[in-house]
Amino acid sequence: MAKSPKISASHEPGGLIVHISGLLPSLSPAEQRVARLVVADPADAARRTITDLATAAETSEATVIRFCRSVGMDGYPQLRIRLAAEAARRIEPPDARVVGGDIPPGADLAQIIATIAFNDARAVEETAEQLDPAVCERVVDAIAGAGRIDVYGAGASGFVASDFQQKLHRIGRTAFYFPDVHTALTSAALLGRGDVALGISHTGTTSDVIEVLEQARARGAATVALTNFPRSPITEVADYVLTTAARETTYRSGAMASRLAQLTVVDCLFVGVAARNRARAKKALEVTAEAVQSHRVGGGRRRA
Amino acid sequence: MAKSPKISASHEPGGLIVHISGLLPSLSPAEQRVARLVVADPADAARRTITDLATAAETSEATVIRFCRSVGMDGYPQLRIRLAAEAARRIEPPDARVVGGDIPPGADLAQIIATIAFNDARAVEETAEQLDPAVCERVVDAIAGAGRIDVYGAGASGFVASDFQQKLHRIGRTAFYFPDVHTALTSAALLGRGDVALGISHTGTTSDVIEVLEQARARGAATVALTNFPRSPITEVADYVLTTAARETTYRSGAMASRLAQLTVVDCLFVGVAARNRARAKKALEVTAEAVQSHRVGGGRRRA
DNA sequence: ACGCCTCGTGAAAGTAAGTTTCATCCGTGG
DNA sequence: CCACGGATGAAACTTACTTTCACGAGGCGT
Numbered sequence: 001m002a003k004s005p006k007i008s009a010s011h012e013p014g015g016l017i018v019h020i021s022g023l024l025p026s027l028s029p030a031e032q033r034v035a036r037l038v039v040a041d042p043a044d045a046a047r048r049t050i051t052d053l054a055t056a057a058e059t060s061e062a063t064v065i066r067f068c069r070s071v072g073m074d075g076y077p078q079l080r081i082r083l084a085a086e087a088a089r090r091i092e093p094p095d096a097r098v099v100g101g102d103i104p105p106g107a108d109l110a111q112i113i114a115t116i117a118f119n120d121a122r123a124v125e126e127t128a129e130q131l132d133p134a135v136c137e138r139v140v141d142a143i144a145g146a147g148r149i150d151v152y153g154a155g156a157s158g159f160v161a162s163d164f165q166q167k168l169h170r171i172g173r174t175a176f177y178f179p180d181v182h183t184a185l186t187s188a189a190l191l192g193r194g195d196v197a198l199g200i201s202h203t204g205t206t207s208d209v210i211e212v213l214e215q216a217r218a219r220g221a222a223t224v225a226l227t228n229f230p231r232s233p234i235t236e237v238a239d240y241v242l243t244t245a246a247r248e249t250t251y252r253s254g255a256m257a258s259r260l261a262q263l264t265v266v267d268c269l270f271v272g273v274a275a276r277n278r279a280r281a282k283k284a285l286e287v288t289a290e291a292v293q294s295h296r297v298g299g300g301r302r303r304a
Numbered sequence: 305m306a307k308s309p310k311i312s313a314s315h316e317p318g319g320l321i322v323h324i325s326g327l328l329p330s331l332s333p334a335e336q337r338v339a340r341l342v343v344a345d346p347a348d349a350a351r352r353t354i355t356d357l358a359t360a361a362e363t364s365e366a367t368v369i370r371f372c373r374s375v376g377m378d379g380y381p382q383l384r385i386r387l388a389a390e391a392a393r394r395i396e397p398p399d400a401r402v403v404g405g406d407i408p409p410g411a412d413l414a415q416i417i418a419t420i421a422f423n424d425a426r427a428v429e430e431t432a433e434q435l436d437p438a439v440c441e442r443v444v445d446a447i448a449g450a451g452r453i454d455v456y457g458a459g460a461s462g463f464v465a466s467d468f469q470q471k472l473h474r475i476g477r478t479a480f481y482f483p484d485v486h487t488a489l490t491s492a493a494l495l496g497r498g499d500v501a502l503g504i505s506h507t508g509t510t511s512d513v514i515e516v517l518e519q520a521r522a523r524g525a526a527t528v529a530l531t532n533f534p535r536s537p538i539t540e541v542a543d544y545v546l547t548t549a550a551r552e553t554t555y556r557s558g559a560m561a562s563r564l565a566q567l568t569v570v571d572c573l574f575v576g577v578a579a580r581n582r583a584r585a586k587k588a589l590e591v592t593a594e595a596v597q598s599h600r601v602g603g604g605r606r607r608a
Numbered sequence: 609a610c611g612c613c614t615c616g617t618g619a620a621a622g623t624a625a626g627t628t629t630c631a632t633c634c635g636t637g638g
Numbered sequence: 639c640c641a642c643g644g645a646t647g648a649a650a651c652t653t654a655c656t657t658t659c660a661c662g663a664g665g666c667g668t
Binding site: 051061062064065076 | 624625627628
């Protein structure tokens, strides 16, 4: 069958569950019902027969099979095996932490802290697991060799975009970030072959970012998308797709764990680029650090 | 359906594989052949179909089923699931993560990713562990009851400050962030009793931030410091001190893990504040989410 | 030594699970 | 309003799993 022509990862060595939840929004309603059951309790799903699972999801066996294919499995038995393996690997969280879920109404601060930290750490780890080093490598290559790098992002993702821009700038790469769509579009129009455009959008549906990336691509720049959903619209205008693995819930809508996951990816790219020319990057970092030295007090020792 | 009538422990905590090899000698020759295959490579066995396994063991499917029963399973599918789980669990340990330290010069992307993610996740977890819920509680109280909240930060911490400002704003709290010291000072001068000033500085030595916080304190505002170093200068001008627990290394100087740790703290405060008035916060989040809805494309599922 | 019982075994029949096909139904856009 | 394409479940179909059964190789008492 015709595979997507772009370089995204059909690779999910990390969590299968993570992979599935990323794909969730790209599934049809009936498949989503199946997916939710599976994600909610992988071990239980592994125990069920296909008919059983279909019934539980209020759908037909055919749909379950379609779901298997959608998430990259050959068939139901394979899914079962993988789910069982997956479930076994995750050593159940020691205490009954509210995993992935919303924060219970009566929670005290300590509980809130534990929950958030747990989910945040998880998002970071899972993101790293499912990141495809090969794709990263190519993105790093592109950035390291780029004449100019534009980073786009709106809302919460805009912070990440701006952060990345700042980082690249610090090691001497010419990078830009635009808080405003119009300016961004203008800039994208001026990109060309050899330049790189990176669009960040958690949902992958932010039209502003997609539009700008599209423009950049039309001008011949290499386009990179960073999103949580591997089949979202933004991936269609990207040459390279990098995904995060955050499962957001109500309160944390589109902004908490996903942000950290995005930052982790951005950091990886940054270090990758910096490592391309270690000496020069190090020098640049030192120089920029010195520059702000006069804005620090008591240079003295601090204790960790 | 009739469940197995016995209550005995078909429970072998030591591991299914161990269990099987234990009763290997008590099995019939043909079953032993099956058992040996299974023990030799559980993961592989889990992948095979019953016919396949039977052929490999030079026996019939019937014998494989008998073997399943002999080791206490209901049937072949159950054995498969258990084997998959077992195999997954035992592969885990070997994890040559580059802990803590700097990233080695010759590292490839995969190593870089693992290292960064590990350190980032660690920073988040450790930060949460050492956060004092009591202090957080008081800070949350102060923010929830504040007439106005100013958030200060420079450089990488500025990014976090701005993020927090935006979050508070989204749930209807009056919050400000100033990218520029002078404006910040002006604002601080206008604070008063009942207002809150939060200064973020990883090192705790950023004079700009300290200065502004000092000003705010002089005007009667409650001052909060968020830093990695509990004895750094900034803590001297703060009523409440919140600390992160990031151990940065050269390449990541002052900007990577610490940022994530800061964001985690900020998220905790945010959720804490939001939880003070759940209904209103939720409403506000929904409204703001709707506002950007028109900037999203196709709720859309992409094709497979 | 002979029959007879027991047990391990696989062939084949039988059942259940998984997979494919196809007609129908819906929303979308011409 | 119709044509189209995707989503969906019923049913046909295939494959996997399970049971049944008959055969044959020892063991053992007579």
